[in-house]
Amino acid sequence: MLSFRRRSINSLSVATRYTIGSGFVITALAVTLIALLIPVDKFGGRTAGAAARPAAEDDGAGILSTAYGxxxxxxxxxxxxxxxxxxxxxxxxRQAQQxxxxxxxxxxxxHLVxxxxxxxRQVIQVGQALGIDLPNQPSEQQQDxxxxxxxxxGDEYERLFIQLLRRAHGKVFALLAQIRAQTRNSMVRALATSANTTVLDHITVLEDSGLVDFDALSDATPAPVPVTSPPPSARRSEVK
Known part of the structure; x- marks a missing residue:
C-alpha cells in the first residue's frame, strides 16, 4: 500500500514537472516571437526613411553632415x-516649340525641354538623397x-523668349562655376557638373538664334565713379 502511494506521488510529480516544463517552453517561444516582431515594426519605417533621406547633423553653422560629404x-x-x-x-x-x-x-x-x-530627374534624386525640400512651382518672378x-x-514673343531665357541662363551659369569649385558634397558636385553641360548647351542654342540683345542682358548699368578732390597729402606732393 505504501509503495503504491509512492508510485502515485512519483507519477504525479512527473506529470506536474512535464506540465511546468512545457509551460516554460511555450512562454520562451512566445517571448522570442515578440522580440522578433517588435524591431520590424519599430525600426522598419526608420530604415526605409534612412535609405531615401540619410540622417544629417547640423554643426551649428548651417552645414549638414551627410553620407556624401x-x-x-x-x-x-x-x-x-x-x-x-x-x-x-x-x-x-514647350511653348516655344509650338x-x-x-x-x-x-x-x-x-533643347530646353x-x-x-x-x-x-537628377535634381529630384539629389533632393531625396540629401533630404532637401524642393519647390513644386515657379517663383513669383518666374511666373511673371x-x-x-x-x-x-509674333516677333515680339520670339525676341522676348530668347532674351528672358538667355539672361536667366547667364545668371545660373555664373552660380554653377562657384558651386562646382567650392562644394565638398559629391552629389552636389555631380549635379553642378551635369547642370553646367546643360546650361552651356542652352546658352549656345539661344545665341544661335541671332536674337540676343547682349547690351540689355545686364539688369543695371554700373554706377558712375564719383569725382572727388585728392587728399591734402596728394595736393602737397603735386605742388612739390
Whole structure:
C-alpha cells in the first residue's frame, strides 16, 4: 500500500514537472516571437526613411553632415535653384516649340525641354538623397516671365523668349562655376557638373538664334565713379 502511494506521488510529480516544463517552453517561444516582431515594426519605417533621406547633423553653422560629404546652405540653395529653373523653363520650352515661327526658336525650345527633363530627374534624386525640400512651382518672378511670354505675340514673343531665357541662363551659369569649385558634397558636385553641360548647351542654342540683345542682358548699368578732390597729402606732393 505504501509503495503504491509512492508510485502515485512519483507519477504525479512527473506529470506536474512535464506540465511546468512545457509551460516554460511555450512562454520562451512566445517571448522570442515578440522580440522578433517588435524591431520590424519599430525600426522598419526608420530604415526605409534612412535609405531615401540619410540622417544629417547640423554643426551649428548651417552645414549638414551627410553620407556624401558636408552640405552647406549654399549647396542647398543651389539644388533648389536648379529645381526652380526647370519648373519654368520646361513650360517655356514647350511653348516655344509650338509658337516659334523661326526654326532656331523651335530648336531652342526643344533643347530646353530635353535638357531640363533630364536635369529635373537628377535634381529630384539629389533632393531625396540629401533630404532637401524642393519647390513644386515657379517663383513669383518666374511666373511673371511665363505670363509675359503668354501675352506676347509674333516677333515680339520670339525676341522676348530668347532674351528672358538667355539672361536667366547667364545668371545660373555664373552660380554653377562657384558651386562646382567650392562644394565638398559629391552629389552636389555631380549635379553642378551635369547642370553646367546643360546650361552651356542652352546658352549656345539661344545665341544661335541671332536674337540676343547682349547690351540689355545686364539688369543695371554700373554706377558712375564719383569725382572727388585728392587728399591734402596728394595736393602737397603735386605742388612739390
Amino acid at each position: 558636408p552640405l552647406t546652405p549654399a549647396d542647398r540653395d543651389f539644388v533648389r535653384k536648379v529645381r526652380l529653373a526647370g519648373l519654368w523653363e520646361l513650360p517655356a520650352g 509658337r516659334g515661327t523661326r526654326a532656331a526658336v523651335r530648336t531652342a525650345g526643344e 530635353e535638357g531640363h527633363t533630364e536635369l529635373d 516671365w511665363l505670363g509675359q511670354l503668354t501675352r506676347a505675340k
